[in-house]
Amino acid sequence: MTDAFDTAREAFEAWRSDFPDDPYSTDHHLDHVNSRYLSEERLAGVREMGSAFGRTVVENLGPLVESYQRHDPELVKFDGIGNRTEEIRFDPAYHEAGALVWASGLLRDAGTPGLSFEQATSFYLASLEGEMGHMCAATCTTGMIRVLRRSASASIRDQYMPALTAVDYGDALRGSQFLTEVQGGSDVGSVASPAIERGDGSWHVSGEKWFCSIADADAFLVLARPEGAASGTKGLGCFIIPRLIDGAPNGFSIRRLKDKLGTMSMASAEIDFENAVAYPIGNVDDGFKIMVTAMLNTSRWMNAVGDVGIMRRAYLEASAYARHREAFGRRIAEFPLVRRQIAQIKAEWMAALHSTWALTSLDEQVDLGTASESDAAFHRYLVNANKLTCSLAATQTVREAVEILGGNGAIETFSVLPRLLRDAVVYEQWEGTHNTLTAQVLRDLGRLDITSTVIDRTAILLKSITEPVLATIASRALAGLDELAAETRRSVEDAGHGAMHFRSTLERLVRGHQIALLLDSAQHPGPLATELAAAASFLVGKYLDRSYRPEYDLAFDQTITELLGTDLD
Ligand SMILES: Cc1cc2nc3c(=O)[nH]c(=O)nc-3n(C[C@H](O)[C@H](O)[C@H](O)COP(=O)(O)OP(=O)(O)OC[C@H]3O[C@@H](n4cnc5c(N)ncnc54)[C@H](O)[C@@H]3O)c2cc1C
Structure with a gap:
């Protein structure tokens, strides 16, 4: 009897x-996508940074976040x-964790256009711990850095940029972005907070x-409506509001902190502004743009x-658990249903990695100002469509991983998965809900006349696949x-x-692009080619080929085996 208890607990120890220890160097798919986009010299730098920061994430960041x-x-x-x-007070460990994230250079890199892959790699590694408390701050601060770089006056840039891009968390200035008002988040044109010019270059912003x-x-970017401005998005101005003036709160009062489903370590609040001193960024009628x-x-x-990053963690947890947990006298990794489910998690993670790294390449070109018209149009499409697809897939993937851990998957102290699940649902809500992103993409396709650009990008990649086995998958796609x-x-x-049906079409369009990217990668000979091809084949069956029935496909078991490689051995 005791033996059975000990054996089960030893399996847990082995899983843990x-x-x-080094989540960059052991993540061959992450290194592969970096190697597809970066010069050898730059790749070497990313590897060195990724390996060092990845070790810190596992050794130090994870335990702090947990605490x-x-x-x-x-x-x-x-x-x-x-x-x-x-004032908002945090557990001291929250700030210790922030110091580790900032020390990675994530925000320093945001200060210089052309380092999007470095940023993406460190953000991905930190997200293995699902630490959205700081990842949200890093995101908002990066956004503020880019807004100031591109649109602020020299004096505002000089005042804020050094601290915004600091590596030392103690010296760093963190930014936030407040658009949403009680009457609407998706409908940004409904923003009603008034802005009044004071005549000395500064403004007063009020509202909720x-x-x-x-x-x-330390500083908030807000959208507010200058007196007499047009209604809708056209009449909005973008302002920066320093938190403190002469050491005292600058015309704001926090009503309460939100009691949230996820990202709980970070403070989200309802804030009233009354004559907060604000400085305009760019033209006051260009705020929305x-x-x-x-x-x-x-x-x-x-x-x-x-x-x-969250999906990668879900895969690591589920695959390791399946390697060690036993049921009915067998390792659960031997059950076909478990293998199939874990293969699905892996295919989803790989697909999201490929489309997001393709987006990272476009992001870098847009940030550098070197994107062609066609690249800029495709970026505009992909940034919205990919956010929708990846945030949905992250929640589904973590949920699948929770299921692999059985009852233990639902226990907060057992694994990171319950927290990842809650954070993933929150990721779905912020920066555009799925429906509003769908509506925006549909508007953009028509208004900018870019339907052909979007379809052709995927079709050209698929048509370039010539290796016979891959070409068969590509022709189904x-x-x-x-x-x-x-x-x-x-x-x-x-x-x-379109208003009724485009969302499912859009989700499948993104899947088509992910499949094309996976096949394109598979066509480059290398140790991952078999896994990449199997992931593409799995996803074609799941999303693009409506006549496909895995139960009638003699090669389906083979696809699962190839996709998993030796991961469950
Ligand atoms: C944890 C958290 C932190 C946040 N932090 C910030 C922050 O720091 N700053 C900030 O500005 N905001 C923040 N938000 C707000 C977030 O951006 C909004 O919640 C989001 O934009 C949606 O707006 P809403 O909640 O008003 O929903 P609504 O706009 O009321 O939408 C409700 C539903 O209607 C659907 N819908 C709306 N318009 C359309 C349309 N045209 N077509 C089809 N369906 C539509 C939506 O998809 C959604 O399902 C945060 C949200 C969360 C959950």
Whole structure:
């Protein structure tokens, strides 16, 4: 009897100790996508940074994050003698964790265009711990850096940039972005907070902001409506509001901190502004454009990078557990249903990694200002469509991983998965809900006339696949793409049809691109080619080939075996 208990607990120990010490060097798919886009010299730098930071994530960041998860931030509105402070207090370990994330150079890299892969790699590695408390702050601060780089006056840039891009967390300035008001988040044109010019270059911003993450930030970027400005998105201005003026809160009062489903370590608040001193960024009637192009597009890219990191962690947890856990006298990795489910998690993670790294390449070109017209158009499409697909897939993937751990998967102290699941659901909500992203893509396809650009990017890649086995997979994908192209054109031309049906078409369009990227990678000879081809084949069956039935496919078991490689041995 005792033997059985000991054996089961030893299997848990073995599962726990299977987690890699160096999550960059053992992540061959991550290194592969970096190697596809980077010069040898730059790749060597990313490998060195990734290996060092990855080790820190496992050894130091993970345990710190674990230690403060049960300690919510606390709002302290006044000091002991009644001065208004609007301070937010955290468990000290929260700031220790922040120091590790900042020390990776993630924010320093944001200060220089052309380092998107370095940023994506460190963001992905930190996301293995699902530490959205700091990843949200890193995202908002990166967005603020890009907004200031591109649109702020020299004096604002000089004032803020050195601290925004600091590596030392103690010296660093963290930014946040407040758009959402109680009457609407998706409908940004409904923003009603008024801005009044003071005549000395500064403005006064008032009004309520309903969702204010990183409420403890040192500076807030807000959208507000200058007096007399047009209604809708056209009349909005973008302003930077320093948190403190002369050491006191700058015209704001925190109503309360939100009690959230996920990302609980980070403070999200409802904030009232009353004559907060604010400085305009760019033209005051360009606020919406500035926020969308520099801030939201950056956050949507980083949101997807975080999703891929979460998916990688889900895969590591589930595959290691299946290697060690026994049921009915066998390792659960031997049950075909378990193998199939873990293969699915892996295929989803690989697909998200490939589309998000393709997006990272476009992001870098857009940030450098070197993107061609066609690249810029495709970026505009992919940044929205990929965020939708990856954030949905992250939640589904973590849920599948929870299932592999059985009852233990539902226990907070057993694994990181419950926290990852909650954070993944929150990732789905911020920076655009799925429906609003769908509506935006549909609008863009029609308004910018880019349907052909979007379809052709995938079709050209698929048609370039010549290796016979891969070409068979590509031709099945192309057949599915033809059908999607027709559905997309119909959605663009027939507004009523598009409003109801385009979302599923869009999700499958992104899948088509992910499959094309996987096949393109598989065509480059290398040790991962078999896994890449198997992932593409699995996803064609799941998303593009509507006539496909795995139960009638004699090669399906083979696909699962090839996709898993030796991971479950
Ligand atoms: C944890 C967390 C932190 C956040 N932090 C911030 C922050 O720091 N700053 C900030 O500005 N915001 C923040 N948000 C707010 C977030 O950006 C909004 O919640 C989001 O944009 C959606 O807006 P909403 O909640 O008002 O939903 P609504 O806009 O009311 O949408 C409700 C539903 O209607 C659907 N819908 C809306 N419009 C359309 C349409 N045209 N077509 C089809 N369906 C539609 C949506 O998809 C959704 O399903 C945060 C949210 C969360 C959960």
